[in-house]
Amino acid sequence: MNKESGIKSKYNNGFTIIEILIVIAILSALSLIGIAGFSKYNQIQTVQSSVNDIVSMVNLAKSRALSQIKLGIVCDPTLPTPLILRMYEVQITMPDKYQLIIHCGPEPPPYFTEVIDTKRLPVNVTFGASISLFFPV
Numbered sequence: 644m645n646k647e648s649g650i651k652s653k654y655n656n657g658f659t660i661i662e663i664l665i666v667i668a669i670l671s672a673l674s675l676i677g678i679a680g681f682s683k684y685n686q687i688q689t690v691q692s693s694v695n696d697i698v699s700m701v702n703l704a705k706s707r708a709l710s711q712i713k714l715g716i717v718c719d720p721t722l723p724t725p726l727i728l729r730m731y732e733v734q735i736t737m738p739d740k741y742q743l744i745i746h747c748g749p750e751p752p753p754y755f756t757e758v759i760d761t762k763r764l765p766v767n768v769t770f771g772a773s774i775s776l777f778f779p780v
Contacts, residue, residue, distance in 0.1 A: 686767075690768055700743055700762070701733050704733050707731055708778035708779065711780050724749055725749060726747040726755060729746045730746045731777075731778045731780075733776045734774075734776075735774045735776075737771075737772065739763050741761075741770075743759045744756050745759055
């Protein structure tokens with residue numbers, strides 16, 4: 644026995660089960676908060692990445708229309724009926740598809756179209772409406 648405290652020293656060498664359970668409970672709560680924060684961050688990054696991809700396609704269509712870049716065999720001005728590049732289109736289709744389309748043809752319309760690129764949004768990200776953006780040459 645320890646003369647100063649009156650308690651045997653062999654009982655003061657470790658942690659009690661209550662202390663260990665409290666530490667485990669605190670660590671579990673902190674872990675859950677961290678996982679929830681990471682999940683929300685991951686969702687935000689998925690949406691932001693999708694927005695950046697769509698903006699990139701719109702900017703590509705705009706720059707190609709301004710520079711009059713012709714892709715594919717649809718727009719061939721050497722054909723007997725010349726097919727001249729008329730416009731680029733970014734078509735957003737519900738729920739999750741968007742395309743870069745080229746329009747060629749003689750005047751007046753209808754124009755011939757060719758899909759240059761098609762992309763899809765990630766799972767759980769959808770468009771609220773269908774829309775087409777036109778960039779005339």
